[in-house]
Amino acid sequence: MSFTHAEQGTPERLWRESSLPVLPVLDLVALNARPEKQAAGSHPGDGRILSGLTFIVLAAHPDDESLGAGSLMSQVIAAGATVEVILCTAGEASHPKSPTLSPRELASCRLLEFRTAMDVLGVGGNWLYLGVPDGQVAAHSDLIAGALRDRAARHRNDSQAVVLVAPYRFDGHTDHDALGSLAADTALAGGHALLEFVIWYWHWAVPDRHEWRSWKRVDATPQSRAAKDAALQTHKSQIAPLSPEPGDEALLHAGFLEHFERSFEVFALTPGRGLAEGRAGAEATATRHYGAADAEQIFDVVHSASADPWDYTGSWYEGRKRALTLAALPDKSYRSALEVGCSIGALTADLAPRCAALLAVDASGAALEHARSRLARLPQVRTQQVSVPADWPTGYFDLVVVSEVSYYLTLAELDMLVDRVAGAMLPGGTLLLCHWRHPIDGWALDGDTAHARIRQSLGWDVAGEYRERDFLVDVLVAPGARNDSAGAS
Numbered sequence: 001m002s003f004t005h006a007e008q009g010t011p012e013r014l015w016r017e018s019s020l021p022v023l024p025v026l027d028l029v030a031l032n033a034r035p036e037k038q039a040a041g042s043h044p045g046d047g048r049i050l051s052g053l054t055f056i057v058l059a060a061h062p063d064d065e066s067l068g069a070g071s072l073m074s075q076v077i078a079a080g081a082t083v084e085v086i087l088c089t090a091g092e093a094s095h096p097k098s099p100t101l102s103p104r105e106l107a108s109c110r111l112l113e114f115r116t117a118m119d120v121l122g123v124g125g126n127w128l129y130l131g132v133p134d135g136q137v138a139a140h141s142d143l144i145a146g147a148l149r150d151r152a153a154r155h156r157n158d159s160q161a162v163v164l165v166a167p168y169r170f171d172g173h174t175d176h177d178a179l180g181s182l183a184a185d186t187a188l189a190g191g192h193a194l195l196e197f198v199i200w201y202w203h204w205a206v207p208d209r210h211e212w213r214s215w216k217r218v219d220a221t222p223q224s225r226a227a228k229d230a231a232l233q234t235h236k237s238q239i240a241p242l243s244p245e246p247g248d249e250a251l252l253h254a255g256f257l258e259h260f261e262r263s264f265e266v267f268a269l270t271p272g273r274g275l276a277e278g279r280a281g282a283e284a285t286a287t288r289h290y291g292a293a294d295a296e297q298i299f300d301v302v303h304s305a306s307a308d309p310w311d312y313t314g315s316w317y318e319g320r321k322r323a324l325t326l327a328a329l330p331d332k333s334y335r336s337a338l339e340v341g342c343s344i345g346a347l348t349a350d351l352a353p354r355c356a357a358l359l360a361v362d363a364s365g366a367a368l369e370h371a372r373s374r375l376a377r378l379p380q381v382r383t384q385q386v387s388v389p390a391d392w393p394t395g396y397f398d399l400v401v402v403s404e405v406s407y408y409l410t411l412a413e414l415d416m417l418v419d420r421v422a423g424a425m426l427p428g429g430t431l432l433l434c435h436w437r438h439p440i441d442g443w444a445l446d447g448d449t450a451h452a453r454i455r456q457s458l459g460w461d462v463a464g465e466y467r468e469r470d471f472l473v474d475v476l477v478a479p480g481a482r483n484d485s486a487g488a489s
Helices: 012-017 064-078 103-121 140-155 174-190 221-236 254-260 292-305 316-328 346-354 365-375 412-424 447-458
Strands: 053-059 082-087 127-129 161-168 193-197 214-219 264-270 334-340 355-364 381-385 397-403 424-437 461-467 471-477
Touching: 012 254, 012 412, 053 064, 053 140, 053 174, 064 082, 064 161, 064 193, 064 214, 064 221, 064 264, 064 424, 082 103, 082 140, 103 127, 103 221, 127 221, 140 174, 140 381, 161 174, 174 193, 174 264, 221 254, 316 346, 316 424, 316 461, 316 471, 334 346, 346 355, 346 365, 346 397, 355 365, 365 381, 397 412, 412 424, 424 447, 447 471
Parallel strands: 053 082, 053 161, 082 127, 161 193, 334 355, 334 397, 355 381, 397 424
Antiparallel strands: 193 264, 214 264, 424 471, 461 471
């Protein structure tokens, strides 16, 4: 990738036809690591919450911030947040063979464009230019890191949560990668949330890559969309030719700009940590997350209070999700199936007609009492109280269903679950995953992260996938060929 007008790149049409438009929505409220700032009944556009947030946006070159996060910046400013921008270089190397503008002249031009864009987005003069040479961000990482730490430290005195916004650390451009890595290190040290925006990745990557599937989107408002469009138009040196002469061509051609004409922006999120009381500097305490060891007690309480706490049997959403889950199974029938996390047995009852034998397990004894009553008429179904992945049922299976359970594990437990599934799956067997896509209070993982981790760890063939705003389904097939007739269609 030479990052010039000559590279046509991946058409936006391919991204549009992928599941990118239905990535889960980023919960801006959750970025505030200080729970005392979160008012009851608030929503992402509520100034009561966003007024407690400071977004520090890092740009390697003028226009990076407008391309990757222009709508976000406009939107959060309108909702009461503080936005500051740190610009590292003037982008004077964008046209190295220009016959009309010297690097110094181009730097002046681009800085003027940047200043105008800041006004359009609502940032005004709340920005800092560091004067790093274009293409040398990595060589000046100490300078940039120092400026970033200084800016972040100012807001600790105001009891504000700081969110860093920076280029994706694997974007592909050397300056973007260096700045993204620096931001990630600073966020980790300071306990800040990190949002990584993508620019060149859309150009060189293709939709069948896996990493973007765990990212989040922020839908634009009409006002923030208009502000972003206007900000992009200020960067004339990049979107239009400097002159008709060779070497003065537009760097960002129409096909490239299509990636930034969407009704949403996309970010890779690394959550922050709440700052410890009474501590200055970068020390932080990790937020306590639940794991498999907590599941029995928590869900016994939930299921003791209600026979159907999530309205599995009456909800149109739940019924439709089960129907789509069953439709995704590639084989008509299975000889020996395992359902991990069966809860009250609603999905179990629908799976049973397609299974000669079905073992349904759950950590909650209270949930299983409800399940046993529901499943009593199905002789091929057995239930067992098992706290996966530390405990695991004996036997081998040609179907394993993991539905709405993976995000109740820690990352280490999720990896153990993957090992358990791989060890218990018969050759050619099916693994079906189905999970909600939104954050779950008290638990470290979400559905997208769990699916991406499982797919990457197993490396099995993908037989099917389905994604929409609220849930996703993945069907993986184990290596080898099935040697029985149970799965024949």
